[in-house]
Amino acid sequence: MSHPFGSYQNEIYLNGLAGILPRFPMVHAELEAKAQAALPPSVWSYVAGGAGDEHTQRANTTAFQRWGLIPRMFVGASQRDLSVDLFGMTLPAPLFMAPVGVLGICAQDGHGDLATARAAAHTGVPMAASTLSADPMEEVAAEFGATPGFFQLYTPTDRELAQSLVHRAERAGFKAIVVTLDTWVTGWRPRDLATSNFPQLRGHCLANYTSDPVFRARLDRAPEEDPQAAALMWTQIFGNPLTWADLPWLRSLTELPLIVKGLCHPDDVRRAKDLGVDGIYCSNHGGRQANGGLPALDALPAVVEAADGLPVLFDSGIRSGADIVKAIALGATAVGVGRPVAYGLALGGADGVVHVLRSLLAEADLIMAVDGYPTLADLTPEALQRVT
Numbered sequence: 060m061s062h063p064f065g066s067y068q069n070e071i072y073l074n075g076l077a078g079i080l081p082r083f084p085m086v087h088a089e090l091e092a093k094a095q096a097a098l099p100p101s102v103w104s105y106v107a108g109g110a111g112d113e114h115t116q117r118a119n120t121t122a123f124q125r126w127g128l129i130p131r132m133f134v135g136a137s138q139r140d141l142s143v144d145l146f147g148m149t150l151p152a153p154l155f156m157a158p159v160g161v162l163g164i165c166a167q168d169g170h171g172d173l174a175t176a177r178a179a180a181h182t183g184v185p186m187a188a189s190t191l192s193a194d195p196m197e198e199v200a201a202e203f204g205a206t207p208g209f210f211q212l213y214t215p216t217d218r219e220l221a222q223s224l225v226h227r228a229e230r231a232g233f234k235a236i237v238v239t240l241d242t243w244v245t246g247w248r249p250r251d252l253a254t255s256n257f258p259q260l261r262g263h264c265l266a267n268y269t270s271d272p273v274f275r276a277r278l279d280r281a282p283e284e285d286p287q288a289a290a291l292m293w294t295q296i297f298g299n300p301l302t303w304a305d306l307p308w309l310r311s312l313t314e315l316p317l318i319v320k321g322l323c324h325p326d327d328v329r330r331a332k333d334l335g336v337d338g339i340y341c342s343n344h345g346g347r348q349a350n351g352g353l354p355a356l357d358a359l360p361a362v363v364e365a366a367d368g369l370p371v372l373f374d375s376g377i378r379s380g381a382d383i384v385k386a387i388a389l390g391a392t393a394v395g396v397g398r399p400v401a402y403g404l405a406l407g408g409a410d411g412v413v414h415v416l417r418s419l420l421a422e423a424d425l426i427m428a429v430d431g432y433p434t435l436a437d438l439t440p441e442a443l444q445r446v447t
């Protein structure tokens with residue numbers, strides 16, 4: 060078959076995940092290089108870039124190399140079970156698509172969110188749909204099929220608008236709300252500053268606002284008539300520097316599972332747990348927000364300990380099946396991928412995303428087979444050894 064990665068021979072695969080069979084291998088460096096070649100330079104800069112000199116972004120990926128999985132023999136791991144229970148949902152594998160805003164710029168037809176949602180439907184891998192979407196959340200959710208979806212909330216300063224967004228997500232059938240705490244203001248991103256990217260991006264991520272009755276009521280003229288005024292309004296209400304005093308209000312917005320994204324300090328985890336969140340999302344936003352921080356993987360063990368049984372989602376730096384296995388062994392309940400999904404989208408639309416997800420899952424599954432860890436429960440910190 061023809062696909063953006065060229066054709067591969069030797070499509071070997073053993074005992075695959077039901078319905079998630081890879082067709083060809085993927086190595087991240089190759090995916091990245093092809094996506095860079097395919098995307099306009101300013102789009103590439105935005106998606107691939109991070110904060111400052113991107114030290115933390117690089118450290119997110121190299122952190123995985125400091126752990127090695129210790130193979131076990133005589134296990135007979137010919138059948139694996141990667142399924143995981145999350146808030147009462149059974150996922151085929153501990154993998155989801157991290158919320159990625161402005162996905163439309165990575166798709167040739169501008170509808171990257173819809174294409175990604177179709178990939179979720181096809182693979183069973185949930186998508187966390189960003190607030191910053193080129194298509195309204197109702198249309199994104201309509202593409203999910205039987206796969207559960209999460210809605211990621213950027214909490215605006217306008218509380219009534221926040222409530223409206225969450226209630227729309229509930230009505231649209233999303234199964235969890237992920238509130239992102241680390242991006243109420245955009246970090247210092249030299250690549251975007253150099254390309255003056257942000258005004259251009261704004262045209263591709265406001266559909267959830269311009270389709271919202273509360274947002275529309277705040278405008279003198281409808282967004283279709285005066286898009287500039289709508290964009291200006293958005294810049295004024297986008298980011299809310301929430302404090303702990305706001306968490307009970309957030310909690311009161313929904314009975315859906317509430318997950319808080321961006322927690323890396325165990326004290327924050329304990330406090331969030333005490334205030335009734337359902338899940339912790341350990342992430343440093345892929346190194347896009349603050350340079351100089353701890354690689355997210357290094358924060359994970361203490362976060363898991365503090366979460367004390369609460370599900371812990373994790374992202375920032377997952378680039379291979381081996382990375383998935385290691386993050387699960389360090390205690391994550393499920394892991395998210397950000398940039399690789401955007402790259403798959405850029406190269407092959409929904410099929411490209413499916414390809415990326417399948418490749419990640421196939422590699423994770425085969426590592427568990429070869430190394431003798433047939434279930435996720437077998438993947439504990441004792442399965443790993445620190446390399447340096």
Ligand SMILES: Cc1cc2nc3c(=O)[nH]c(=O)nc-3n(C[C@H](O)[C@H](O)[C@H](O)COP(=O)(O)O)c2cc1C
Pocket residue numbers: 105106107119157158159160161189190191211239320342343344345346347374375376377395396397398399401
């Ligand atoms: C282009 C891009 C846009 C993003 N937009 C959002 C967003 O709208 N909401 C959010 O919570 N996180 C957003 N993120 C962060 C991701 O959810 C995730 O934390 C990060 O990409 C994980 O790191 P990785 O790219 O190394 O996998 C974005 C990341 C990228 C690359």
Ligand SMILES: CCCCC(=O)C(=O)O
Pocket residue numbers: 160191242244245344347
């Ligand atoms: C204003 C934030 C834009 C979306 C985002 O979260 C990101 O680019 O990382």
